[in-house]
Amino acid sequence: MVNALHRIEAFDLNPGRIPAGRYFVEGLLGSGWEGEDYRVMERTTGIRRAMKLFYPERNFKDKAVRFYATKLHRLRHCPVVIQYHHSDTFTFRRVKITFLISDLVEGQLLSDFIAAQPGKRLRPFEALHLLNALATGIEQIHHAREYHGDIHDGNILVTRSGINFNVKLVDFYQWGRPDRSKIREDVIELVRILYDAVGGRKRYAGQPPMIKNICRGLRRDLISRKFPTAGHLRAHLESFGW
Numbered sequence: 001m002v003n004a005l006h007r008i009e010a011f012d013l014n015p016g017r018i019p020a021g022r023y024f025v026e027g028l029l030g031s032g033w034e035g036e037d038y039r040v041m042e043r044t045t046g047i048r049r050a051m052k053l054f055y056p057e058r059n060f061k062d063k064a065v066r067f068y069a070t071k072l073h074r075l076r077h078c079p080v081v082i083q084y085h086h087s088d089t090f091t092f093r094r095v096k097i098t099f100l101i102s103d104l105v106e107g108q109l110l111s112d113f114i115a116a117q118p119g120k121r122l123r124p125f126e127a128l129h130l131l132n133a134l135a136t137g138i139e140q141i142h143h144a145r146e147y148h149g150d151i152h153d154g155n156i157l158v159t160r161s162g163i164n165f166n167v168k169l170v171d172f173y174q175w176g177r178p179d180r181s182k183i184r185e186d187v188i189e190l191v192r193i194l195y196d197a198v199g200g201r202k203r204y205a206g207q208p209p210m211i212k213n214i215c216r217g218l219r220r221d222l223i224s225r226k227f228p229t230a231g232h233l234r235a236h237l238e239s240f241g242w
Contacts, residue, residue, distance in 0.1 A: 019090040052100040080137025107157035121199040132237045133165045139230040147182040149173035151189035
């Protein structure tokens with residue numbers, strides 16, 4: 001276990017710091033339960049990357065690092081997954097810190113993107129296109145016999161091109177070995193994304209049938225019965241009439 005005297009609750013790396021002597025910190029991308037993410041530049045090439053730092057108490061014996069690196073490598077052919085490069089270490093307050101280096105993905109967190117829209121919500125047409133992009137990506141992950149485990153608007157990066165959305169998923173969570181229950185949970189969380197994107201409970205009563213037919217009042221049993229996999233959800237989105 002991590003010595004309480006060396007417990008780290010925040011890194012707060014200032015721009016200009018050079019972890020491991022190889023990466024120039026440009027700024028914070030975000031933080032979470034496991035650690036912090038930074039925009040960095042490789043000193044030797046000038047290429048910008050993303051650096052994920054793990055709090056030592058969340059990464060006992062580098063288990064979290066191995067989990068992330070292994071999963072990202074296994075899913076490297078899935079376009080919705082950020083591409084992992086390698087791991088490295090540096091010393092912070094006399095503690096050895098392991099970090100991962102991956103592609104730097106441009107885009108906004110979905111939560112920020114929706115908050116910037118008129119009424120802080122998406123129109124049904126837009127939300128269904130977003131859901132289709134997400135369902136397509138999650139279907140590929142499930143085909144690789146993996147799952148995400150923590151799909152919400154703070155773990156999705158989006159860029160928009162016309163009516164289409166390009167999405168990237170971040171911060172996979174480990175709930176144990178992949179099985180049908182994990183797959184069902186991913187699908188339920190996808191439907192929740194749609195529900196929240198169009199305005200949540202406040203706006204649900206006024207949504208068109210095509211939205212309600214997917215959200216099913218957020219009844220988990222009804223969602224799982226209609227959409228047992230992300231593939232079923234994607235096929236529904238690509239086949240119903242507008």
